[in-house]
Amino acid sequence: SNRNTNPTDVSIIWYSKDGRAVPSSIQSNVLQVQSKSDTNDFYCEATNVLGWTTHSAPYKLKRRYSVSVKNFTANGTTKLTYAVHKRTVVSLQCDVEGDPFPELNIFNGPTLLSQHQAKSS
Numbered sequence: 001s002n003r004n005t006n007p008t009d010v011s012i013i014w015y016s017k018d019g020r021a022v023p024s025s026i027q028s029n030v031l032q033v034q035s036k037s038d039t040n041d042f043y044c045e046a047t048n049v050l051g052w053t054t055h056s057a058p059y060k061l062k063r064r065y066s067v068s069v070k071n072f073t074a075n076g077t078t079k080l081t082y083a084v085h086k087r088t089v090v091s092l093q094c095d096v097e098g099d100p101f102p103e104l105n106i107f108n109g110p111t112l113l114s115q116h117q118a119k120s121s
Contacts, residue, residue, distance in 0.1 A: 008048065009049050010044070010046050010047065011046070011048075012029050012044050012046050013047075014031045014042055014044050014045075015044070016041070016042055017037070017041035017042070017058060029044075032045075040061055041058040041059065041060050042056065042058065043055055045056045062099075062101060064099050065098060065099050067102040068094040068098065069094060069095070069096050070096060071094075071095040072092075072095070073092070073093045074090055074091070074092055075090055076091075092106060101117070103115065103116070104109065104116045104117075
């Protein structure tokens with residue numbers, strides 16, 4: 001046997017639930033999640049120099065992230081200032097993302113005009 005062989009030297013590879021290897025950090029025991037779309041089941045596979053392999057139980061990763069406004073329009077325009085005559089109907093659309101999904105509040109100055117629970121898209 002080789003005296004330099006250390007069975008505690010382990011290589012680790014991370015996989016998503018579909019079996020694709022996931023790029024990991026320089027320290028392979030750390031999974032670096034790259035984007036908020038990386039919600040998935042992950043598991044790791046550890047192999048030592050003797051060829052013994054084991055798999056972890058799947059770990060469900062659900063990213064949480066802050067709210068951001070993707071788009072805001074008044075009657076279809078994205079102008080920052082939109083003038084209307086009194087009693088004119090204005091259609092406001094606010095597209096947001098966030099996890100958990102945010103509550104939307106629309107104000108005219110200090111007055112709350114409407115309140116909605118955002119829906120996933």
